[in-house]
Amino acid sequence: MTNKTKIAIIGAGPGSLATAMLLSQLDYEVSIYEKNDRIGGRTALHKMGKYSFDIGPSALTMTHVLTSLFMDCKRDILDYVSLLPINPIHTLYFKDISFPLFSDQASTKKVIATYFPGEEYGFDRFMRENTKKMLYLTPLNQFNYSSLFDFFRPTTLRALPSLTLGRSLMDDLARYFNSKHLRLAFSLQMRYLGMSPWDIPASYSIIPFSEYYYGTYHPIGGQNKIVEAMQQVITENKGKLFFNSEVTEFEIDDKKITGAKLANGQVIEADYYFTNLDFIHSMTTEKTNKADTKEYSSSAFMLYLGLNKEFPFSHQSIIFPSDYRKFSINTMHKKILSKDLAVHITNPSATDNTMAPINHSSIRIMVPVPNNSSQIDWKKETKEFRQLVLDTVKDRLDVPDLEDFIEEEFIITPKDWEEKYHIKHGAVFGLQHVWSQHGFLHLSKKTPNYKNLFVIGAGAMTGSSLPYIIENAQIATKKFLQKEKKSK
Structure with missing residues (x-):
């Protein structure tokens, strides 16, 4: 291909990386611009001393979608990532009974x-x-x-x-x-x-x-190994990644994007642009207002613990409150914090001995909480809520001495999700998955109709898990190729 078509992709999350894989495989000139110093977004690795954690997703299913993506790029996923089955999938802890479920x-x-x-x-x-x-x-x-x-x-x-x-x-x-x-x-x-x-x-x-x-799987080394494998394919295909390169605005001429302006003032010129919906939200006041009228999912309070002891937890443990419906109403409708919590604990050390040293544990605790439309003051609430979460885990999993073994600790609140990860309302699962926000009614389909812009990533559709993000990237790529064909 002479005079290659230039593609600029904003962000280096899984959706962007999947798109870059497909387009670089087709010999387009692909460049990714990421505001952080690493790939992955919420699928990134978080290191604390000798402990490793996945920031976001904790398990992988529908692995055929990932396999298909690598096959489209003439690769075998197993040459890049080792997948281990998670068994049991989770152990469920109710007040009156506990039991495991298997893949x-x-x-x-x-x-x-x-x-x-x-x-x-x-x-x-x-x-x-x-x-x-x-x-x-x-x-x-x-x-x-x-x-x-x-x-x-x-x-x-x-x-x-x-x-x-x-x-x-x-x-x-x-x-x-x-x-x-x-x-x-x-x-x-x-x-x-x-x-x-x-x-x-x-x-x-x-x-x-x-x-x-x-089945449900865990990549050895964590979910971040998937995005690392995607980056490797892009690099093999001569695609380029630029870090610490935040795109702050688009330059527009007659409904066509002529440039993407970086925070340092540099303007990136390309023939086509792919971006995440969260960035579109910030483009115009009108778009922000539309976004504010939508229904958003819950947020999540995250606690990452490096423990200098090996705990006998399953890879995934789910603690249920006495009244799960009341908890759901508090979280989604009343938008208030509950005292009796639903807690999701991930212990990858049960499956993978690379996430923490031998006889140690990298534990991630997630509690669904209201998103930031609740106006909860997390600076005020974090300390007390953290203790409530730990007390719940200690009581329900019968580990009264858990806190004695904390060597490293990191917390992400809904406010952090919004301010550090630029997620609307800190709603980590995006828009609520209701029919009034599906398909052509989804906000991503209402974005300005720029001739050379495509929306990708978790915010571009209803469904925030990795398989659906990859499928959305495949759809966006197909749409691009159709437009590219017509333009020639």
Whole structure:
């Protein structure tokens, strides 16, 4: 390709890296501009002394999507990343009962039969019916849904019965499980999507389903190893990454971006630009106002602990409050802090001995909390809330001496998510996953119609997990190639 088409990508998160992989593989001149000194965004590595932590995602499912991305670039993902199965997927701690669930369906069925006799047949139906649902819904991820007409595609119409419109996830799970414990066990959506299972549409049952169907994995060294592998492919394809290069504004001429201005005053010129939606929010007051009217997910209070002792926790432990619905209402609707918490604990040392020294543990604790539209003063609340979180873990996991072994500690509050990571309202899971914010109604489809701009990343669609971010990058790349073809 002579006089290569120049592509400028703003940000070095997974969506940007996936896009850069695909376009550099096609021999476009690709440059990524990242405001921080490292790749990954929320998928980055955080080091504290001899302890390593994933800032964000803690497990990977639907690995075929990642495999497909590397195959599109004529690579084998296993040449870059070693994936270990997580088993059990998680251990669930209720006030009156605790039990593990496994990615192996036969093992999970056996656990259910032991603790909830007869309910194992509901699990069989859940898996069987969601297999069909996944078959119909997966092709929908390949569409851009930038207009109402996309909803009338034959593929979309065939999938309509599987969308179970008008039904919440919790309503749907009542069709399979009589036990409230199992309904909660299969509706861990506060963790995945920052919403209440009583609010989220029933179609999202495919997310807990995917853990048992596709399995759940941990890359040796942490989730950050995935973005490092993506960076390596980009570098092999002669793509370029520029760090400490924050884009502050676009220069516009006749609905076309003519340059991206960096904080140091330098102007980057390219033929096409790819960027994250959070940056679009800051472009105009009008766009900010539109963003303020949308419904956002919960935020998260994060506690990262380097412990000089090996604790016998599963890779993932979920602590449930006595009244999960009350907790959800407090978090999502009343936007107040609860005293009885839902807590997600990640202990990668249970699977991977590279995250902490031998006989030590790198523990990450996540608690869903209201986003910053709540006006909670985290400077005032952090100390007391941190202690409440630790007391909850010590009590419910029966580790009264936990604090005695803290060697390193790091906290991220909702205020930090907003100020340091530039996430609207600190809502780490983006917009709420409701029908009024899907498809062509999603804010990313309402962005200024610049001729050479494409929106990518977690904020560009409804669904913030890595597989959906990669699929969105593939959609954006396909859309770009169609436009590029027409322009020639």
